[in-house]
Amino acid sequence: MTELGLRFFLSLTQIAVVVVIVIVTVLILTLAERKVLGWMQDRMGPMEVGPYGILQPFADAIKLFFKEDIVPAGANKFLFTAAPLLALIPAFIGFAVIPWGPDWTVEFNGTIIKPFVISDINIGILYILAFASLGAYGIILGGWASNSKYSLLGGLRSAAQVISYELNVGLAIIGVIILAGSLSLVKITNAQSGWFWHWYLFAFPAPQIFAFVVYVISSVAETNRVPFDLPEAESELVAGFFTEYSGLRFAFFYLAEYANMILVSCIAAAMFLGGWNAPYPGTIFDLLGLPSLAWIENTMWFAAKTYFFLFLFFWLRATLPRLRYDQLMRFGWKVMLPIALANIVVTSIAVYLFPNS
Amino acid sequence: MAQLVFGYFAGVIAVTAMLVVALRNPVYSVLCLLIMFFHVAGLYVTLHAEFLAAVQLIVYAGAILVLYLFVVMLLNAKQDDRYHRQWRVAGFVCVPLLLELLVLFAGGKMEPSPLFSADQAGPGTDNARAIGLTLFSTYLFPFEVASLILLVAMIGAIVLAKRDIGGSGA
Numbered sequence: 001m002t003e004l005g006l007r008f009f010l011s012l013t014q015i016a017v018v019v020v021i022v023i024v025t026v027l028i029l030t031l032a033e034r035k036v037l038g039w040m041q042d043r044m045g046p047m048e049v050g051p052y053g054i055l056q057p058f059a060d061a062i063k064l065f066f067k068e069d070i071v072p073a074g075a076n077k078f079l080f081t082a083a084p085l086l087a088l089i090p091a092f093i094g095f096a097v098i099p100w101g102p103d104w105t106v107e108f109n110g111t112i113i114k115p116f117v118i119s120d121i122n123i124g125i126l127y128i129l130a131f132a133s134l135g136a137y138g139i140i141l142g143g144w145a146s147n148s149k150y151s152l153l154g155g156l157r158s159a160a161q162v163i164s165y166e167l168n169v170g171l172a173i174i175g176v177i178i179l180a181g182s183l184s185l186v187k188i189t190n191a192q193s194g195w196f197w198h199w200y201l202f203a204f205p206a207p208q209i210f211a212f213v214v215y216v217i218s219s220v221a222e223t224n225r226v227p228f229d230l231p232e233a234e235s236e237l238v239a240g241f242f243t244e245y246s247g248l249r250f251a252f253f254y255l256a257e258y259a260n261m262i263l264v265s266c267i268a269a270a271m272f273l274g275g276w277n278a279p280y281p282g283t284i285f286d287l288l289g290l291p292s293l294a295w296i297e298n299t300m301w302f303a304a305k306t307y308f309f310l311f312l313f314f315w316l317r318a319t320l321p322r323l324r325y326d327q328l329m330r331f332g333w334k335v336m337l338p339i340a341l342a343n344i345v346v347t348s349i350a351v352y353l354f355p356n357s
Numbered sequence: 358m359a360q361l362v363f364g365y366f367a368g369v370i371a372v373t374a375m376l377v378v379a380l381r382n383p384v385y386s387v388l389c390l391l392i393m394f395f396h397v398a399g400l401y402v403t404l405h406a407e408f409l410a411a412v413q414l415i416v417y418a419g420a421i422l423v424l425y426l427f428v429v430m431l432l433n434a435k436q437d438d439r440y441h442r443q444w445r446v447a448g449f450v451c452v453p454l455l456l457e458l459l460v461l462f463a464g465g466k467m468e469p470s471p472l473f474s475a476d477q478a479g480p481g482t483d484n485a486r487a488i489g490l491t492l493f494s495t496y497l498f499p500f501e502v503a504s505l506i507l508l509v510a511m512i513g514a515i516v517l518a519k520r521d522i523g524g525s526g527a
Contacts (some may be wrong), residue, residue, distance in 0.1 A: 044490070123485060126411035130398075133419025137391065140423065142428050144384065152430065157428045163420055181483055183408075331441070 003268035008279045014118045018095050026258040027057040033314050040318035052357050064254075067247035072147055075244065084245070084252035087138025089261035090131040097124035098266045101276050101299040116276075116295065117186055124185040125177065128267060129170055132222070135260060136162040139224075142253070143241035154240030157325065159220060161228065164332040169264075171340035174202045175211040175347040176271045185267075189275030192314035196279035201272045206350035211343045212272045214336050216312070219264035221332065223257060225313055227320040228328060269302060276302040296354035362403055369396045383429045387422060394418045408485040 031046065038045030046053035058083065071080055101116030114120055121127060133201075134158060143155020179200055182186040192199050200208045221228035229240075242253045269275060276298035283294040323331065377386045394417045401410035414441040492500055 021445055076384075120409065123407045123411045126408065126415065130411045130414035130419065133415055133423075136419075137426075140426055140430070141384075141388075156430060157429060159423050166419065174423055 003111060006109060007113075010108060010113050011118065013334040014113075014115075015029055018100075018118060022092065022095060022259055022262060023255075026255055027061070029258050029261070029310060030057050031312065032310075033317075036311065037318050040315075049108075049255070061251070064247060066297070067250075069247040070244070071248065072138040072244045074147040076145040076147070079141050081249070082245075083138045083142030083145055083172040084249045085138070086141060087135055087256040088252045088259070090134040090138075091256040092265060093131045094263045095266070096343070097121060097127055097185055098263075098276055099189050099270060100302055101295045103190055104184055104295070114186075116299070120184060120186045121224050123183045125173060125183050125267070125271070127150060128185075128263070129173075130167070130170075131258070132263070133162070133166055134167050135256065137258065138253070139241050142278050143252040146241075146244035148244050150243045154243070158224060158241060161224070161328065161332075164329060165221040165228075165336075168214055168332060168336045168340050169222055171337070171344060172211040172215040172218065173267075173271060174340075175206065175208045177344050178347050178351055179203055179206065179208070179345070185275075189270050189277065192274040193277045194281045198275065199272065199274040201278070202302065205354040206347040208272060208343070208347070210339055211347075212268075214340045214343070215268060215272070216309070216310050218332075218336060219268065220313065220316060221328070223260045223264060223313075225257075225261065226317040229322060261310060261313055262306065265306045265313075266302075269305035273305045320325065358404065363400070366396045366400045366403070369393075370400070384426070387426050387429055390425070391418055391422055394422065406484055408488055 034056070035045040035053070039044075044053075046056040048060045049055040071077055096118045097120070099117040099120075103114050103117075104115060105200075106115050139158040139162070143151040143153075143158070146152070151207040176188065177183060180191045182188060188200075192203075195206075196202065201212050202209075242250055245253060276299060278301050283290065283291075283297045285294045285297050370393050373389040373396070376389040377393065380386050380389065396415060398410040398413045398418075401407070401413060
């Protein structure tokens with residue numbers, strides 16, 4: 001009992017810490033997005049709440065919290081309530097297998113835990129893909145249950161889009177899995193230690209540059225962000241699948257979208273850019289004789305890589321116009337898919353020819 | 358403990374599988390199917406087949422079921438259109454199933470299948486690797502045949518779907 005109880009308690013602590021980190025990151029992102037967009041468009045961004053507008057996320061949260069909760073007439077009340085949760089839970093559940101820091105084990109009162117990953121399961125990346133694919137249900141059902149044409153169209157668009165681009169995400173990742181020989185994100189990250197040319201983006205037998213490009217574009221599409229935000233295209237669909245949502249339920253969809261952005265950024269950092277590994281072998285803290293503090297440096301590298309991708313999301317949003325729906329589909333199936341498939345073939349041949357590197 | 362977990366998964370699978378055909382609203386049917394797929398994946402996890410569990414969710418819950426939902430929403434099926442007096446056929450099919458069930462209960466406890474026992478792939482082993490090795494060595498030929506059949510089905514679907522709009526030059 002005590003050992004099971006302790007393990008349970010430690011896992012819960014880890015989960016709580018990760019959820020808090022993700023939510024704080026979402027708060028930062030909502031402000032950062034508006035600031036970055038503002039700067040890119042030669043504006044100031046939010047400036048009113050707090051010094052330099054830094055309390056804006058809290059103002060937004062309080063506003064959403066106290067908004068009237070509207071359920072439209074004719075809506076399917078059960079699904080209307082369930083859809084935001086169905087979108088939110090898969091977005092958060094994937095963080096369980098993300099390695100945030102070095103692959104250490106800590107013995108705590110006889111129980112061995114890994115402090116920087118909640119659960120190191122041997123199918124880590126497949127687990128994330130499995131739950132990421134469920135996020136689409138929240139969007140589709142939210143669109144359907146709202147009893148509104150705009151919502152339904154947004155939901156249907158999203159269904160087609162998510163299926164098409166999920167395929168490309170999965171196929172782009174396969175190259176890395178072939179190189180690493182494992183599905184566990186912890187093992188994949190460990191295999192990329194050393195200089196930065198060991199990262200799978202540049203790794204010797206088959207650099208995954210094309211797979212990386214396909215992954216980044218497809219993940220932008222999968223998270224419904226500009227320029228692939230057709231499910232919520234405001235110029236044609238008001239706000240797409242969450243047109244009818246308000247208050248806290250709207251906040252859930254919003255939170256899910258940002259959590260998904262963070263999740264795909266974490267995966268990109270872990271699979272292509274070496275995760276928590278620094279671009280040089282070892283860490284500076286090791287050289288200074290403080291190996292017990294090395295985790296700070298490693299987690300900071302992970303955060304830096306993740307934030308680079310998140311910045312990329314904002315950058316794309318400020319730069320590119322929205323695609324038309326047929327362009328989106330044609331691009332996904334006729335450009336992305338062949339590149340991803342060719343990458344798998346090339347990577348397999350390269351690994352076959354150079355089995356030891 | 359293991360019995361309890363199995364009982365939960367099996368019970369939910371049985372109930373939701375029945376609800377899929379019993380519920381009047383097709384969207385609820387699809388959702389029940391989703392819950393069922395989840396619990397089937399749960400059963401795979403208890404058998405230490407994590408790879409199968411993940412693939413089950415990705416393929417069935419993530420792709421195929423979304424398409425079902427897509428179709429159900431697009432067609433907006435009227436609730437009473439779904440039952441075309443199929444109960445006679447259904448009853449006819451049910452009789453052998455019922456007999457099977459009775460035989461199963463009468464026959465006592467089942468022997469575990471010797472081919473895929475849980476002991477073979479313990480919790481520590483990498484079952485993705487094991488499945489890959491089996492699939493691409495022992496079962497290579499059936500695997501290739503299955504992929505060919507799927508390809509034929511895919512081409513067939515495209516040919517059937519294209520025929521309607523072929524005249525308009527699209």
